[in-house]
Amino acid sequence: MSEFKDKSVLVLGGSRGIGAAIVRRFASDGANVTFTYAGSADAAKQVASETGSTAVVADSADREALIKVVRDRGPLDVLVVNAGIALVGDPLEQDPDEIDRLFRINVHAPYHAAVEAARQMPDGGRIIVIGSVNGDRMPMAGLASYALSKSALQGLARGLARDLGPRGITVNIVQPGPIDTDLNPADGPMKDMMHSFLAIKRHGRPEEVAGMVAWLSGPEAGFVTGAMHTIDGAFGA
Numbered sequence: 001m002s003e004f005k006d007k008s009v010l011v012l013g014g015s016r017g018i019g020a021a022i023v024r025r026f027a028s029d030g031a032n033v034t035f036t037y038a039g040s041a042d043a044a045k046q047v048a049s050e051t052g053s054t055a056v057v058a059d060s061a062d063r064e065a066l067i068k069v070v071r072d073r074g075p076l077d078v079l080v081v082n083a084g085i086a087l088v089g090d091p092l093e094q095d096p097d098e099i100d101r102l103f104r105i106n107v108h109a110p111y112h113a114a115v116e117a118a119r120q121m122p123d124g125g126r127i128i129v130i131g132s133v134n135g136d137r138m139p140m141a142g143l144a145s146y147a148l149s150k151s152a153l154q155g156l157a158r159g160l161a162r163d164l165g166p167r168g169i170t171v172n173i174v175q176p177g178p179i180d181t182d183l184n185p186a187d188g189p190m191k192d193m194m195h196s197f198l199a200i201k202r203h204g205r206p207e208e209v210a211g212m213v214a215w216l217s218g219p220e221a222g223f224v225t226g227a228m229h230t231i232d233g234a235f236g237a
């Protein structure tokens with residue numbers, strides 16, 4: 001397929017899981033893809049050599065490093081902010097510095113990356129952030145900071161869609177339910193509990209999320225903006 005032939009795509013957090021599937025999808029559709037990673041150099045090298053994409057180390061918690069990567073990449077047709085972390089635990093016991101780091105990665109980075117990308121993005125560009133069904137529903141204890149961070153992205157999409165709409169740039173949030181990655185393995189200890197919430201009784205696949213990102217990035221989705229797109233097997237239904 002060549003739907004994204006010669007399009008310039010940046011995926012923040014593309015070395016593993018959903019982000020790696022997004023890199024693979026765009027690369028196989030003909031795009032010039034750059035992706036960032038923070039800790040998984042071997043995985044990043046593997047994805048880059050397999051897809052012909054470019055891997056750049058940049059910690060999303062470091063605002064200046066993040067902004068530099070976005071700026072240096074030049075005019076982007078598509079920005080995907082995928083990098084995100086979860087911290088599970090009793091909020092009364094959690095380290096506030098770790099919680100603030102989560103907010104820098106999950107909330108501040110999507111905002112600053114989207115704004116920086118918009119400076120050079122051509123008309124009709126696409127900004128997509130990977131949120132979570134937990135932005136809408138949180139049926140488990142121990143994940144309040146994560147839920148807060150993913151709900152915050154909804155405001156980002158609604159607001160920025162207004163700012164960038166006049167240029168035809170769309171801003172959307174993709175909200176996955178349980179997806180089989182290192183973060184949430186299909187055979188992990190929470191499997192049975194998670195599947196009890198699902199209409200489709202399995203974890204989703206990273207490629208399924210990548211498919212939704214590709215559609216939102218394509219020409220059919222030019223009127224879709226400021227919106228949340230849930231892909232969760234009815235986890236939150």
Ligand code: NDP
Pocket residue numbers: 012013014015016017018019020036037038039040041044058059060061082083084085086105130131132133175176177178179180181182183184
């Ligand atoms: P993984 O932990 O499997 O992969 C995370 C990816 O993000 C890795 O490539 C990692 O790179 C990168 N990343 C993490 N922190 C940073 C950072 N500080 N700077 C740069 N890159 C970073 O997660 P998933 O693929 O499961 O999740 C991806 C996104 O999807 C996240 O935003 C997550 O919240 C969301 N999501 C996931 C769900 C799931 O069930 N899996 C459900 C709902 C939402 P590296 O290892 O190199 O640091």
